[in-house]
Amino acid sequence: MEGYFFHDNRLGIPVPSLEKDWDEYNMMTQEEILFHWENIRGQIPDRISSLEKEIDRKLTQLADENDFMKSCRLNNEIAELASVINDLWIWYRTSDETTNEYKLDQ
Template identity: 45%
Template sequence: MNAFRFDWNERLRIHIPVLDMEWEHYAVNVQLEIVERWEWIRGTIPDRVLEFEQLINKKQAELFEEESFEQSCILNYEIADYASRINDLHIWSRIDQQLESRRHS
């Protein structure tokens, strides 16, 4: 058992690393395996960001035409949710720097 996995995160639409131990406790070959897999996943993040940006643009266009205050509030909530997802994806995209720096310490 490797004591790590990558769980699907439906909200972000990517697999997220789940480490059951501190990074330093993994063997170097396991660290490399984790980093390599994460690099592949991380490479899909720009596609997810673009997908969410397109949804935001669609919702903003709907909001521009919307006359119902209640529906406008719903659209604003949805826009904020997609923006939050983009922010979270940007945070996850920087994880490789932390793994790499810890790996070389």
Template identity: 50%
Template sequence: MDYLVFDKRLGISVPGEYVDFDSISEKELEDFWLKWEKIRGTIPDRIQELDRMMEKLQTELSFEEDFEESCRLNAQIAELASIVNDLWLLYRVSP
């Protein structure tokens, strides 16, 4: 059984919501942590990618004169920042 599910918002697989680690075998737990460590290792690259997207949007925002478009860009930046924050929290999850 795979205890990791792809999270479209974050762009990575994450531990499932209802994983009862006390009820899975030692081998399954070991496999889970090995997979998670590989995924976890990709998080800094994903954050860099999101940072580049935010920088591009911030540049667009600095030249934007239309208020509604500025609000849309600002909302996109805020969502990306929220994703980055969530990724940093997940990055700190270790066995």
């Protein structure tokens, strides 16, 4: 599905990247894109779980950290991971119904 998705390094998953309006793709291509997206979408909960475990590890480190600068760094890392989780949930909620509405290119 090259050309329809790109790997988002921040999120750790491929995300849709369509060059045309959804209606400009033929029905077969639309179905292939949706099928591929559903496979990706199914992996999002595992990705979120992995990030949550990473947050838990960083919170444990933070609880034992006495160095202010390291604490600030850990807080920033935790905030970024939480932001990624939030964005992943948004993508996860992108279903077939919203695919047509948002044209897969939020």
